[in-house]
Amino acid sequence: MSYPVRIDRRVFVAMSDGTRIALTLYLPDAPGDGPFPAVVESIPYRKDDQFFTPDYLTYTYLAERGIAGVRIDIRGTGASTGVINDEYTREEMADTVAVFEWLESQDWCTGNLGMWGISWGGFSALQTAMLRPPQLKAIAAMHATHDRFSSDVHYVGGSAHAAEQLDWPGSMVAANGLPPDPEIVGEGWWHEWTERLEQTPQWPFQWLRHQQRDDYWLHGSPCADYTSIQCPTLLIGGWLDGYVDGMLAMTESLECPTRTIIGPWGHHRPATGVPEPTMDHYDLLARWFGHHLRGDENGVMDLPPVTVFVRTEPPFDGPRSTGGWRVEESWPPQDMDDLVLGLDDLDHDRTSWSGPQWVGSHAPFWDRAGRLSTDSSEDDAASMTFTTAPLEEPLEILGIPQVTAVVSTDQPFGLVAARLLAVDPDGRGHLICRGSRNLVFPRDLSEPVVPVPGEPSEVSFGLLATSAVIPAGWRIRLALAGADFPVVWPPKGKFTLTVDPARSRITLPVARPRKEAGWVDMPAGVVPSSPARQTRDVEEWTVVRAPDENVFRMVTASTEVQPDLVCTSDQWWTVTVDDHDPTSTHARTFCKASLERPGWAVSTEGTIDISAGDTFDVMVELVARHNGEEVFRRRWEESIPRIWA
Secondary structure: OOOOEEEEEEEEEEOOOOOEEEEEEEEEOOOOOOOEEEEEEEEOOOOOOOOHHHHHHHHHHHHHOOOEEEEEEOOOOOOOOOOOOOOOOHHHHHHHHHHHHHHHOOOOEEEEEEEEEEOHHHHHHHHHHHHOOOOEEEEEEEOOOOOOOOOOOOEEOOEEEOHHHOHHHHHHHHHHOOOOOHHHHOOOHHHHHHHHHHHOOOOHHHHHHOOOOOHHHHOOOHHHOHHHOOOOEEEEEEOOOOOHHHHHHHHHHOOOOEEEEEEOOOOOOHHHOOOEOOOOHHHHHHHHHHHHHHOOOOOHHHOOOEEEEEEOOOOOOOOEOOEEEEEEOOOOOOOEEEEEEEHHHOEOOOOEEOOOOOOOOOOOOOOOOOOOOOOOHHHHHOOEEEEOOOOOOOEEEEEOOEEEEEEEEOOOOOEEEEEEEEEOOOOOEEEEEEEEEEOOOOOOOOOOOOOOOOOOEEEEEEOOOEEEEEOOOOEEEEEEEOOOOOOEOOOOOOOOEEEOHHHOEEEEEEEOOOOOOOEEOOOOOOOOOOOOEEEEEEEEEEEEEEOOEEEEEEEEEEEEEEOOEEEEEEEEEEEEEOOOOHHHOEEEEEEEEEEEEOOEEEEEEEEEEEEEOOEEEEEEEEEEEEOOEEEEEEEEEEEEEOOOO
């Protein structure tokens, strides 16, 4: 049965401290045919403008099938009052639980609730499940993480991200400064806006003050207590997404009923995932929540424990992946072998590195999202490389390659960055996956150990999880360096990294040849229609190498066109470094967000500027305008000591 849908964008729930949390309700419009279960999403991405289109697509689809949709603007964002002090705060989680209690009291709601989300929404679903509210019966998390320090946009391998310090954080400076829409909240919008501008803190300072896995990062990380999540959990990730390790770690560690799907995508919704093929997640969500919230016998729990897209041909980051879907009965799969490659047994010529700093720039993205990398040859020539002989038969890598290296540095700091590559018969390298480790964290990201200059030590770390079938006649290469530009922020000074090949290795998780491929069909994505239109007008990136200065630049622009509102976001960001000085690294982003309808126009401009030597020197600026007139401008600046460089 397909229900008509009634949308109410002006629902407000009062919290105990007086804050009003704004909701949009997508309800099956069927008087006398309720009550209905509901699926909730709690995120800071504005429900009435910037995210109206993806919200509409998801929640009308569910409501047509008798499952209400509830979209929360987190306090201090969108139409909600209050201040958003940071990501994933205890206030945010308490607000979600309070909304659950309110929903349970509504005549149209059965009180059986689910949560879902992609990225922040996936985090929120997992974090709420850890609290075990009685109304929550099931969750679905896409592109989220188990560990906020090791697998998020702030740190990678114990080092600060470089480009990722700019992309999403820069957009949030502008977005957090936008006002509530007067068409939604009424005449009080101006007071709420000025309060928001004056009181909302800028988050990058907080993130850079916490430079190891401590209680700050463990808060909201499922790895701190996997057993706390007890409701059925659907996990969806992508091989080119930076959070794929989190999806697989939870698949392995959660004790609740789980189903996991890992597609070929980057950080995208599966129905519009890049690279293709896509997957119809709308139908999957409706079946998942239909079963767990109202008892539908729809076969969703007959899904295999794990379904992965096996990528059978390089390149592995193009616009479309070659391969197929395969069922795994567990994670890690049981029919796997560890292929241990001693570095001394591989073809290599050099065992030390002291520059240049641009190594890694042939593939300048942590989240690759279908952005095709270039030939790695120039980067490899500037790295320590260890290469196999041509393969006599295809080799399928599935999971997390593990690097164990005995290294030394001539300074009390250092970095080892690794790229795993498939090398074609013409000698071109194609990136499979990458990883790095700040040498201050040789084993555990919670326990720093300052390296002793000149003293060898063993460091062990995983690369990003992957699926890759390497063809016969190709070679496998491990490239090691002390830089991964512009993904990783380099250490606070120049250093020489030396590796001992005789005591170093890479361990590849290799799937055994299977008598049958075991391919299964997954329905391709079908996107519902919307009264609004969301476009990504521009996405361009360049890496320019010049004497003593190397520049990574990214430009994006997007537009949301609604019947009575136009929303735009334009952003650029750059990371620069010279060839031989890691302290020259400079990162800067500028983002402008605007909302406009006849007679009313607002915009915000957010800037983040970061440089670093012994300190992270951070500047954040926010400017707000109303009908073209500047109404707010503030600059925040701080120098934060680099404790673990």
